Amino acid sequence: DQQVKQNSPSLSVQEGRISILNCDYTNSMFDYFLWYKKYPAEGPTFLISISSIKDKNEDGRFTVFLNKSAKHLSLHIVPSQPGDSAVYFCAASASQFYGGSQGNLIFGKGTKLSVKP
């Protein structure tokens, strides 16, 4: 049973436009959410995070929105650049101990973003 779902395996966007990547989760114990970017042959690189006490967090061109009632978060990249082309992973964790788990990251399967010049 997947606790973190990224339902779009791929997304293609024109350079300069907005990229919106979506993520859904099922476990209400998750209270910290992160986005990672991964290039081939490299480890995931941390992009941006948000805790459940917020509904928005911005860092430059990247904004993450959290809708707790819908158990949904999204990553907006504006404007998109060709260098943003990579696989984006959504991850979630629980800061409190539950079910033998605390702090480890549960990842979605990723969305491959292609930004075309």
Next chain:
Amino acid sequence: DAGVTQSPTHLIKTRGQQVTLRCSPKSGHDTVSWYQQALGQGPQFIFQYYEEEERQRGNFPDRFSGHQFPNYSSELNVNALLLGDSALYLCASSFPPGTYTEAFFGQGTRLTVV
């Protein structure tokens, strides 16, 4: 400041053999977690080490074991390798669990079992 470093970067082993992967955490981090990423999947949590003890474990068999040293570096050992163990193994370091903190990943070790 060196980030998370893993060795080796690539490894080919034969089914039934044993393998040891190594990880040095980012400076200042004392918690190390290991993840397995199969092709087309997101990373899956194997286990986490803090204060030289395994604190949490994901849904992996006992063939997967680990160790953390006093300098916070860590090893992942896999015994009796199966073809299905072929994957990218990622090490991540962070501050202790219970804090809102991102994990920093190494570049991974690509393990191929033949």
